[in-house]
Amino acid sequence: MTSFLARILLVLLGGIMIISGLVTVLSPNINNIFLPIEIDPSSTAIATLMRTYAGFFIAFGYLTIRFVYSSSKVQIGSILLYIMGSMILARSISLIYDGVTQYALITLGMAVILFLALYVVQKNRKNQISYDL
Secondary structure: OHHHHHHHHHHHHHHHHHHHHHHHHHOOOOOOOOOOOOOOOOOHHHHHHHHHHHHHHHHHHHHHHHHHHOOOOOOHHHHHHHHHHHHHHHHHHHHHHHOOOHHHHHHHHHHHHHHHHHHHHHHHHHHHOOOOO
């Protein structure tokens, strides 16, 4: 019974994390019910940072729900790819809503390079795993 309640709690919290992240990333106005602070519309650096952080919430919510329903172990590389992919998506949307700044482009470029490097190493490791039992 306790395990069942814990699973329900994890699914609910994961869903709330996904919803709060999506609302923050996809809404043109960064101020919403899920942010405990009021962000001035003229401060694009803070808005960009908050949208990127909301991308992490999306990834963590998804991974929490996946953890509940998955029986297999999720590799650390896969977790990092989900988090970086969500951050890149949130940063890309931030470029649309908050404008293009040098900081946003540099961090987006670094995130894409990190994502590609993680992807290459993860694929290389999967190709080396022996499935003969």
